[in-house]
Amino acid sequence: MHGQAVARAPELDLVGRLAKFFPGATPVRIPIKLSRAVTNGDGGARENHTSFLQNTVIEFGTQREVLFLVDCSLEFADRILLETKDGSLQVEATVVAVQYHSQRTVVAARFLKDVPNWIVKS
Numbered sequence: 001m002h003g004q005a006v007a008r009a010p011e012l013d014l015v016g017r018l019a020k021f022f023p024g025a026t027p028v029r030i031p032i033k034l035s036r037a038v039t040n041g042d043g044g045a046r047e048n049h050t051s052f053l054q055n056t057v058i059e060f061g062t063q064r065e066v067l068f069l070v071d072c073s074l075e076f077a078d079r080i081l082l083e084t085k086d087g088s089l090q091v092e093a094t095v096v097a098v099q100y101h102s103q104r105t106v107v108a109a110r111f112l113k114d115v116p117n118w119i120v121k122s
Contacts, residue, residue: 015059030058037079061119
């Protein structure tokens with residue numbers, strides 16, 4: 001079977017197109033629980049809550065950003081919480097880019113604080 005090309009998953013291609021705008025983006029496959037970060041308050045004490053959106057997979061990452069696909073509605077500047085099942089990553093981020101497609105949305109989100117060593121390149 002000489003000369004055959006291996007087809008890439010369509011989802012990875014969608015995320016890969018957005019990843020081109022993030023220098024140093026590395027392919028990763030990290031399953032996460034995605035929630036919307038909601039701040040309630042009336043100018044006094046604020047309480048932070050989360051509202052579960054869906055489980056998804058981080059497809060690309062940089063030191064400060066993650067890129068993934070969602071089926072739900074996310075928009076620029078939305079605040080989200082990303083959590084791995086084992087708790088090794090639990091961080092709030094803000095949506096910095098979206099690309100809408102027919103059934104899914106590609107999202108890039110930037111961490112709100114430094115997360116040292118969350119992604120290790122070899």
